[in-house]
Amino acid sequence: MRPGGTAKLGEHEVVRVGYGAMQLREAGPDDGSVAVLRRARELGVDHVDTAEFYGDGVVNRRIRAALAPYDDVVIVTKVGAEPTTGEIDLRLAQRPEQLRAQVEANLRSLGVERLDVVNLRRADAPPGLLAEGDQVVDLDDQLAALTALRDEGTIGAIGLSHVSAEQLRRALPVGVVCVQNAYSLVDRSSEPVLDLCRERGIAWVPYFPLGSAFPGQTHVTTLPTVQQVAARLGATPSQVGLAWVLARSPEAMVIPGTRSVAHLEENVAAGSVSLTAEDLATLDA
Numbered sequence: 001m002r003p004g005g006t007a008k009l010g011e012h013e014v015v016r017v018g019y020g021a022m023q024l025r026e027a028g029p030d031d032g033s034v035a036v037l038r039r040a041r042e043l044g045v046d047h048v049d050t051a052e053f054y055g056d057g058v059v060n061r062r063i064r065a066a067l068a069p070y071d072d073v074v075i076v077t078k079v080g081a082e083p084t085t086g087e088i089d090l091r092l093a094q095r096p097e098q099l100r101a102q103v104e105a106n107l108r109s110l111g112v113e114r115l116d117v118v119n120l121r122r123a124d125a126p127p128g129l130l131a132e133g134d135q136v137v138d139l140d141d142q143l144a145a146l147t148a149l150r151d152e153g154t155i156g157a158i159g160l161s162h163v164s165a166e167q168l169r170r171a172l173p174v175g176v177v178c179v180q181n182a183y184s185l186v187d188r189s190s191e192p193v194l195d196l197c198r199e200r201g202i203a204w205v206p207y208f209p210l211g212s213a214f215p216g217q218t219h220v221t222t223l224p225t226v227q228q229v230a231a232r233l234g235a236t237p238s239q240v241g242l243a244w245v246l247a248r249s250p251e252a253m254v255i256p257g258t259r260s261v262a263h264l265e266e267n268v269a270a271g272s273v274s275l276t277a278e279d280l281a282t283l284d285a
């Protein structure tokens with residue numbers, strides 16, 4: 001099965017409906033994470049997004065338990081923060097040596113010798129932690145560190161997360177395979193970055209495609225226009241929200257996060273939902 005067709009993620013051709021694993025970060029005994037990941041694989045999902053700082057390696061270890069030896073599955077991880085204890089379970093780790101340490105931590109917890117794609121998560125603007133003091137690091141210095149890791153063969157390809165169009169443009173010479181900014185029907189602020197990705201054929205893999213799980217944030221499924229189009233198509237609101245992201249660019253992919261097998265199945269089926277010009281006009285209104 002190829003949910004939503006395929007697109008290029010660096011050297012890999014992956015299905016356009018992937019899976020974001022951040023929601024599997026609850027500590028404690030596995031409560032279904034492995035089942036969700038294996039069901040994703042059964043449904044044809046071959047692209048999983050993760051980070052070592054999701055639950056201090058918990059998510060990576062669950063991915064390993066479910067999917068190793070990762071036959072034909074592309075695991076995309078990110079650096080720029082590291083796990084810590086406390087109410088907020090991560091802190092920024094933007095310095096070049098910290099990026100290297102995070103790559104090494106991801107290699108260990110995923111049990112691989114090379115990370116397929118590594119996104120550099122910048123921290124210049126909300127949402128999330130903001131860089132201050134020694135965490136304010138020049139993008140060029142970070143790219144030099146990641147390029148060295150790629151030359152060593154430790155990482156396969158470089159992506160960027162939470163960047164402006166100007167930062168992406170600056171990074172283009174090193175070869176950026178994907179960009180991961182927040183983007184959905186409730187947050188279109190990254191439109192200029194999407195435009196640049198489209199122009200350069202760079203994979204657009206936004207985070208929070210449904211508006212996130214954070215309390216106080218608008219979930220895409222609650223938008224009246226989304227519900228209206230869903231009713232018209234006989235689809236669910238989540239499917240309409242994800243299909244809208246996919247319709248924004250041939251290189252767009254979605255990585256919705258869920259702890260539920262039923263939601264996962266619904267999200268994968270979004271790859272088969274086609275929005276008409278009338279639907280798109282309703283959603284853009």
Ligand SMILES: NC(=O)c1ccc[n+]([C@@H]2O[C@H](COP(=O)([O-])OP(=O)(O)OC[C@H]3O[C@@H](n4cnc5c(N)ncnc54)[C@H](OP(=O)(O)O)[C@@H]3O)[C@@H](O)[C@H]2O)c1
Nearest residue numbers: 020021022207208209210211212213238256257258259263
């Ligand atoms: N680069 C970055 O800085 C960054 C930041 C955040 C996240 N990410 C990545 O992006 C991925 C996606 O973001 P996200 O997981 O935070 O947010 P999201 O995908 O926008 O939304 C997840 C929320 O939507 C719910 N949901 C999922 N499918 C649903 C469905 N079919 N119907 C109704 N509700 C549904 C989930 O609840 P249920 O569990 O109940 O389904 C969860 O509460 C993450 O998993 C992570 O891999 C990257």
